[in-house]
Amino acid sequence: MIHKPVALERCLALLTPSIERSASPIVVDATLGMGGHSEALLERFPKLRVVGLDRDKEAIAIATSRLERFADRITVIHAVYDEIAEVLSELGINGVDGILFDLGVSSLQLDHVERGFSYAHTAPLDMRMDNSTGMTAADLLSNYEKSQLIRILKVYGEERFASRIAENIIKARASGSLKTTTDLADLIKASIPAPARRIGGNPAKRTFQAIRIEVNQELEILKRALPKALNITKVGGRVVVMSFQSLEDKIVKAIFQEASESKSPRELPVEIEELKAKFELVFRGSEKASEEEIKENSRAQSVRLRAIERVAS
Ligand SMILES: C[S@@+](CC[C@H](N)C(=O)[O-])C[C@H]1O[C@@H](n2cnc3c(N)ncnc32)[C@H](O)[C@@H]1O
Structure with missing residues (x-):
């Protein structure tokens, strides 16, 4: 069965401002899977370059062939997503406009008995x-x-x-x-x-x-990967994460919370510029999928979506 991308339109909408503000935008799809989200991004944004990672070689092969028509704008790499900084540095990329994490297993993995x-x-x-x-x-x-x-x-x-x-x-x-x-x-x-x-x-x-x-080692890797992902996001860039179980979502929530809090001592009357938060939550809390989407795609039932934007370097 083809993996039906979850919250596809919402992910595209959340990444749109970051992609449109850049002359040569780059998005990392940290969990390429069968390439559903990447395909939609490449179709929607003709100037966009995507770097797609997956630790599953079978997914890499399927996504590579599915996205062949975008071969000049997508780089597909077999890697674990906590290697994101090293992968980008090898590609000569020192900052990106968006990063998408669609966590967990794919329908492909579940269906291949x-x-x-x-x-x-x-x-x-x-x-x-x-x-x-x-x-x-x-x-x-x-x-x-x-x-x-x-x-x-x-x-x-x-x-x-x-x-x-x-x-x-x-x-x-x-x-x-x-x-x-x-x-x-x-x-x-x-x-x-x-x-x-x-x-x-x-x-x-x-x-x-x-x-x-x-x-x-899903949770340990996620804990290592998110700070690295934030680190390589350019000002105006966004990181969007979809979790499918509460342990993952707790990690995303805590790391996003930390990144969006000022480090200025509370007792000071004014915030110290260098200690201001470098990130802002795009919306408070997490979002669920709509009832209509859940009816069409049962995987959407448990999704919790969070997004953060870098506002200062
Ligand atoms: C839910 S699927 C992604 C589906 C994809 N967005 C699509 O629309 O086809 C998650 C994918 O992330 C991959 N994955 C999970 N943890 C990973 C990790 N730590 N590093 C790299 N890939 C990972 C899995 O192998 C799986 O293919």
Whole structure:
């Protein structure tokens, strides 16, 4: 299935002032995916150059071919988005007008059953967004200690029954019965008391989310990447982020808040020029998708969109 870009028109509208004020605008699509947002940006703004990053080689291949007609205006790079500064510096770019982060997994990753992201299909326990490198979900489930498993299930999955699930993981790995996504989903179901299973959707959802976050180091990378992204944004440029779960959104909120606060001591009658905030929130809080969009695209249901603009160098 083609990935339907979330909040597409809103993202374009938020980036428009930053793109239109520049004679040769550059936008980084930090999560290129299947290139939906980039395609719309390149179509809408004929002078725009896009640098598209993704850590998934499959996504890179699909986006490259989809965006072939814009080959002279898009540079597609296989990279993790916390490498954004290094990637731009290698391209000789020292500031950009916009950066878009559309966080999380794509429909492509979820639909390709063998990638192991889906608890609804049987596949090897992989869950790596870049399946050419790093620890798989199977590695994590074989090697993490019980206390580490409990921590990630609690913190990243907000799972109430983390201890019981972790205990059963340890037992299952001793008996060699934890090989596929279905084995894991069944183990989770069996670890959760029947009354709790009836509420809150599929009980495997939270544990799969937690393992995916840990395997891909999603939150740590986001924490490193956002300050770098702000740093390379030019005055008048904007950073737009779409999060799909509350842990990500909390990180975005905190980093944007920090960047948009004056560092002048409050007790002073006037603000010290050099300590004034270099960024302003484009709107307060976060935005959700419209009801119409959610009806057409269920992925839009959980989106929280935030945007910030650099106002001083
Ligand atoms: C929601 S999809 C993006 C969809 C895209 N906007 C579109 O319209 O087709 C998120 C993409 O970000 C990539 N991704 C997630 N975390 C990443 C990271 N830390 N560095 C680079 N790419 C990442 C995933 O591999 C996935 O392809």
